[in-house]
Amino acid sequence: MDVIYRYDPYAPIEARGVPNAAAAKQRLIEGNERFVDLVSRMQQRTLGESASEPIVVPVSPLTMGLPLFPGGTPTQAPFAAVVGCADARVPTESVFDQAFNDLFVLRVAGNVLGSEGLGSLHYALKSFTESLKMVVVLGHAKCGAVTTACDAYRCPETYADVAVTHELRSIIDQLQIAARAASLALEAKGDVAETTLDERSKLTSVAVYVNAAVTALALGREIRMFGAHSPAVAFGVYDFDSMRVQELPGSTVSGLRSAPESAKELTAYAREVAESLLTMDGETQARSCQMTMQW
Template sequence: MDWVSRFRRTSDEPLEAPRTPEEVVLRLLAGNARFVCVAAPHVPAGSTVPPTAAAAPAPAAPVPKQAPFCAVLGCSDARVPSELVFEAGPNELFVVRVAGNVLGDECLGSLEYALHNFRDSLRLLLVLGHTGCGAVTAAVDAYLNPTGRNSTAFTRSLRAVVNHVLVAVRSGALSLEECWGAGVQSEPGYRDALIEISVYLNAAMTAYQLREEVRTSEESGTRTMFAVFDLATCQVIGPDLDPATDDTGKLSPAPADPDELIALGHQVAASPMVSRHLSDALRATRYSAPGPANV
């Protein structure tokens, strides 16, 4: 089965998931055996070929030096495997994945390790969010209903993830209100709009924080960017900032300062990707009104 078919199953195709831990072990080892048949079919495993007096041990197979050209900070979501999304092979991406693609100390340390050890090859740091992010959705629900049971993070570690994302959610809520007016909160699609904008702002804010932490890396030719993977279309997209277009196939540079983050929030709030969740009546008031709101 090719990689596209493995990644993108049709909605009516049954998912044959293992039902027990033992079945999981068998599935993983069978997958590794198929991988070995393609990647290293003639290399004996050193641990299974003991040396004998009659024959010298087989020479060790050469191991390639790590040389990734891009480091990706992505979400742990099982639907967004970075190597498959970019059709990248081994030793091309240095991938760090954590729920909500948040920049905790361990993630930052991993990226700094990549910067310090792969200077000759690494040229891009990419923060990759994705639509329908569970961590962002949890943070939005916590913001909208802080006392609700469904929005409660029951452990300190889970709260740490949600708290990281809440900054982007609050910024997204302010951007929606400044763009569409205070009444936007009563829109039936407000929650979906807030999730949509928060996904982009969370990725952008993380990229901004990462750029600030590793600013000196840009002097050696490494850039920091962000984007969002759309689960529906499988496209990696940047914010569509023009209400008249749908040109999103790009990566976006990390914001350079807080003012750029604020401007980005306003632009994403007015864009089709967010405004599609709002009512026709509210959209009509914005695009028909004269003055700055119609810019």
């Protein structure tokens, strides 16, 4: 299987500008679908399927966000800001198949927001009023920080061992809201289906989605308070099994959901996540929720 990056200096170059939030969201979703397609094809080839047609990717320094000629520094002009987890398995630009200068990325364990993160976003909002159309919170499945927070929620005696410094406590404490909301949602939807998942896997699997929504809700409020430039806020969760950024567990398409704007919307979303998880087929559920991370 061949993947060919092809540069033709005489080919017309498509405009890179993103006109609005809908276009920004579409570009991120399409980028994730390209990533899924590429990796899936390689995996199928590994399993012995015959090689498909080569994938030809037209590139130019400009589409890569780099200078067309030697020298010079591009003006910074990201079309989206992304708040993601520091997890090494979820590199933001790769997951969304985006280039240099496309994304303004903040990565913090558990994709929580502290004052430095918010300050960086304020800077982005103030500096990129023309280009920045969207802010995205990107959670991911099997998150070590969320797992630890859920463990502390379920077994508070473990808190003393993991939250040994102020810095670690500040992450674990912020994640307790998601752990509690996920727990309540599972309780409310507990009779949806039989499941072989243990309590820890269930709680963590729902909490990663709820946590992305909680951060998006808080961020939406911060951005509206900050002032004139208020790009749309959305969130999604990267799933290792599907390689998709998705709105709900078990999704078969890539997607980003608009940030909830109230506690009521957040509660409804948490219940939707719990129901989606509990109604996935058993094999997908087990694979998707298998615990791999420890703090």
